[in-house]
Each structure stands twice: as C-alpha cells, then as structure tokens.
Amino acid sequence: MAYCNQCGEKIQKGATFCDHCGASLVDEESENPRLYGQPPPLPNAESSPEPAPSEPEEKSYPAGHVPNHLVKAIIATLCCCMPAGVAGIVYAAQVDGHLRSGDLAAAQESSKKADFWSNLAIAGGFIVGIFYFLAALADQGAGGF
Amino acid sequence: MQIAKGARISGGERRQAARTLAIVSLALAALYCIALYYPLGQYSFYPRCPWKLVTQTHCPGCGVLRGVTLMVHGDLLALARFNLLALAALPCLAFHFLSILCAAALGYRPPSLSLGRRGIHALLVVLVLYTLARNLIPTLAPGHYAGPS
Known part of the structure; x- marks a missing residue:
C-alpha cells in the first residue's frame, strides 16, 4: 500500500x-x-x-500557481489601517516575482509571509475593535442609568 | 500583468475555497446586521482609526467604515465621499468573492487578472500617492461627518 x-x-x-x-x-x-x-x-x-x-x-510557473493572498492583504490595509497590511502586499508582490523566475520554494515562502502579515493586520484590527467595544461598555456603566 | 487562466481545482483547493467562503459570508452578514441595527453616530463602540489617533493624518483606509455603514442605510454614493480607493476596489472584491463562490460550488476557478510583481508594486505606489493626496488636498479627505473615522 x-x-x-x-x-x-x-x-x-x-x-x-x-x-x-x-x-x-x-x-x-x-x-x-x-x-x-x-x-x-x-x-x-x-x-x-x-x-x-x-x-x-x-x-516559470503560471500566475495563481501559489496563492499570493493579495486580496486579503488589500482588505487588511484598507479596513484595519495597519502597516502590517502593507507588508502583506509587499510579500504578495514577491510571490509573483519568484513565480516568474521559477523559484517555487521562495514563492511558497513569500506566500506564507503574505498570509501571516495580512492575518496579523486583521487580528490587530479585531483587537482594536474589541477594545473600543469594551470602552463603550465601560462608559455606559460609569455614566449611570 | 496577465490573465490567469481558469482551471479545474483539486478537492483540497475546493474545500479551502468553501472554508474561505463560509468565513467571509458569516463576517459580511454579521457586519451588515451590526451596521443596520446599530447606526454609526448613535453608538460609540465603533472603532476609531489607531493611525489617525497617533499621527493625526488620514490613513489610506480612513472613511471605509463610515462609507460602508452609510451604504447599508441606502446612501449608495457614501463611499465616493469617504474613500475613493475603496470605491474602486469594491467591484474587484465583488469579482473575487464570485470566483471563490464558483470555486467552492463548481470546483472550477474562473479566469482572473494577475497583476504580477510590477503591477502590485504599482498598486503600492497608488496607495502611497492616494494617502499623500487625501492629506494635502481637502476635497480628497474623507467627507465631513461628525463621527468616528
């Protein structure tokens, strides 16, 4: 087997x-x-x-062979207002560059980094959102009835 | 810049697409409900942009929250006032969403535009120029609105 x-x-x-x-x-x-x-x-x-x-x-590998996570990086940059999203876009560009030159291993490495930085930006935006939500709750508690 | 051809995808990629679709759909539905039932400006839990708090300048994403939440309430041109870049990105995001839907439902990835290294670098330049422009030219700044950024 x-x-x-x-x-x-x-x-x-x-x-x-x-x-x-x-x-x-x-x-x-x-x-x-x-x-x-x-x-x-x-x-x-x-x-x-x-x-x-x-x-x-x-x-040279076709575009799309390794995901470059560009869309996620752009959403992270626009919605989470995080420089980490820009890092995601930079790594997304590296993925396509490495694919063009045929370096599959380097493209996969950059793909992972693009995914990581975009996720970091989204997580950062999430934490900021939760912080504001908790701050609003605390404000109501202090403000009385 | 080139067109990535459409192709049948493997079972693993299809499951991945289905997972992405589920997460994105749930998040969109949740955000839609929040924006609809808790209008921006009446509730204080909406986050403010940390970049703006620190630097006192508009970031490239400033205005997206205001634009999108107003769109939920029927003001379809709100995004044009608050963030032109996000307005330009909206059709691309919609197309990308439909491709993921197609990949998950049919196991076929439709053709898509692949920007390539130079294209993505050009996009970064556009991002920086837009950020500079909206901080220097008052008409490109996010529209005047008494609410969070």
Whole structure:
C-alpha cells in the first residue's frame, strides 16, 4: 500500500494526484510517483501519458500557481489601517516575482509571509475593535442609568 | 500583468475555497446586521482609526467604515465621499468573492487578472500617492461627518 507524502493518506496505485489533499504524486524531474517503499510502476498501456514538464529548472510557473493572498492583504490595509497590511502586499508582490523566475520554494515562502502579515493586520484590527467595544461598555456603566 | 487562466481545482483547493467562503459570508452578514441595527453616530463602540489617533493624518483606509455603514442605510454614493480607493476596489472584491463562490460550488476557478510583481508594486505606489493626496488636498479627505473615522 502506498501513502501520499504530503498528507499521509493511502493512495491508489498509479494515481498521479492524491485523492485526499490533491498533491501531485508525480516527481517533476523523473516523472516517477514519489511513493514510500514503492518501485516505479511498469508502463501501463491503459494510463494516458502525462504531459511531461520540460526543463523543470527553467520553468516559470503560471500566475495563481501559489496563492499570493493579495486580496486579503488589500482588505487588511484598507479596513484595519495597519502597516502590517502593507507588508502583506509587499510579500504578495514577491510571490509573483519568484513565480516568474521559477523559484517555487521562495514563492511558497513569500506566500506564507503574505498570509501571516495580512492575518496579523486583521487580528490587530479585531483587537482594536474589541477594545473600543469594551470602552463603550465601560462608559455606559460609569455614566449611570 | 496577465490573465490567469481558469482551471479545474483539486478537492483540497475546493474545500479551502468553501472554508474561505463560509468565513467571509458569516463576517459580511454579521457586519451588515451590526451596521443596520446599530447606526454609526448613535453608538460609540465603533472603532476609531489607531493611525489617525497617533499621527493625526488620514490613513489610506480612513472613511471605509463610515462609507460602508452609510451604504447599508441606502446612501449608495457614501463611499465616493469617504474613500475613493475603496470605491474602486469594491467591484474587484465583488469579482473575487464570485470566483471563490464558483470555486467552492463548481470546483472550477474562473479566469482572473494577475497583476504580477510590477503591477502590485504599482498598486503600492497608488496607495502611497492616494494617502499623500487625501492629506494635502481637502476635497480628497474623507467627507465631513461628525463621527468616528
């Protein structure tokens, strides 16, 4: 039995994508399934040949391949009034730059940072909102009936 | 800047889209109800912009709360008075919301405009210029309204 090395779920023999997490099970360089303890499957006449990505080192990935979280960063900047939202936009730009130059690992790293800073900005806005809500409640309490 | 082609998405991405859709819809519904039943100006729990409290200048987002809450009450042009940038962003956000809806419901991500690195940097420049302009040109400042920023 083979397991997906992204999520650890069992996968069917010969599958090119994991049913559970959707991760590609085909190694881009060797085109062999990246399975634990599984020899490369024999060429199967039934399976349609997967179009092999040519020259993976110089491949430039299509936009949208890695989420850049731009929309979230813009919402965070406009609604939460936080410089952290601007950091999110800067990292979103880096995601697209890295994708253009084909550096998938760096793009994923920037994607995580864009997500983190946008979430931080939204959380900051939330805390400010709660602070004002509590201040308004305290004001009513002090103001009497 | 380029068009990202539409594509069928994997089950994992579809679940992710459904989760995003649920969170965004719930938040929008909650904010709509708050804005409708607790009008801005009559209640003091609405937050003020921390940037404005500290620097005494308008941030790029100042006026969004006033504009959006007034829109809930039928003043559809309120956002034009309070934040032009947010007004420009509104159709893009609506399109993005519909794409997430489509991804979650049909498992298909529709084509979208991808700004690319240069496009996003241009957006940052626009953001900074807009912030400068609304602090220097009185007609671009958030509309005069006795309420929170």
